[in-house]
Amino acid sequence: MKIVVINGPNLNMLGQREATHYGSLTLEEINGRLSELAAEMGLELSFFQSNHEGELVDALQAAGGEAGGVVLNAGAYTHTSVAVRDAVLCCGVPVVEVHLSNPAAREPFRHVSLLAGACAGSIAGFGWRSYALALNWFAAGGAGETADRE
Numbered sequence: 001m002k003i004v005v006i007n008g009p010n011l012n013m014l015g016q017r018e019a020t021h022y023g024s025l026t027l028e029e030i031n032g033r034l035s036e037l038a039a040e041m042g043l044e045l046s047f048f049q050s051n052h053e054g055e056l057v058d059a060l061q062a063a064g065g066e067a068g069g070v071v072l073n074a075g076a077y078t079h080t081s082v083a084v085r086d087a088v089l090c091c092g093v094p095v096v097e098v099h100l101s102n103p104a105a106r107e108p109f110r111h112v113s114l115l116a117g118a119c120a121g122s123i124a125g126f127g128w129r130s131y132a133l134a135l136n137w138f139a140a141g142g143a144g145e146t147a148d149r150e
Helices: 027-041 053-066 075-079 082-090 129-139
Strands: 002-007 044-049 069-073 095-099 121-124
Touching: 002 027, 002 053, 002 129, 027 044, 027 129, 053 069, 053 082, 069 129, 095 129, 121 129
Parallel strands: 002 044, 002 069, 069 095, 095 121
Antiparallel strands: none
């Protein structure tokens, strides 16, 4: 199964920004770890990062035609973008929302995710392993689970 990993604004600055929240790994290092893990799980990954909302919308729409699922860290757009939420809803494949930090333990404006209700699930606060946990869900067949969430 192919999974598209989509990262939003400022995630290209990982390794240089607020290590207490985001860790010391760069996005390239995270992608490398995920590629290794995906190979072990029998998943194929592609990666996309943009600081521009419309490009994230385009990537989500495209993912629906080329992949079995999406791992999405929309960064700050998590809390502000109805357009990204709508793209999640119409892309046609399961999307798992991930965050390196735990937004609920941070500033109040980060406590609300506009995306969470549109996604298959949300994973936050485990650093780069948040992405790994999302991949694990896809590899375990989570995308085919019924609504009762066995």
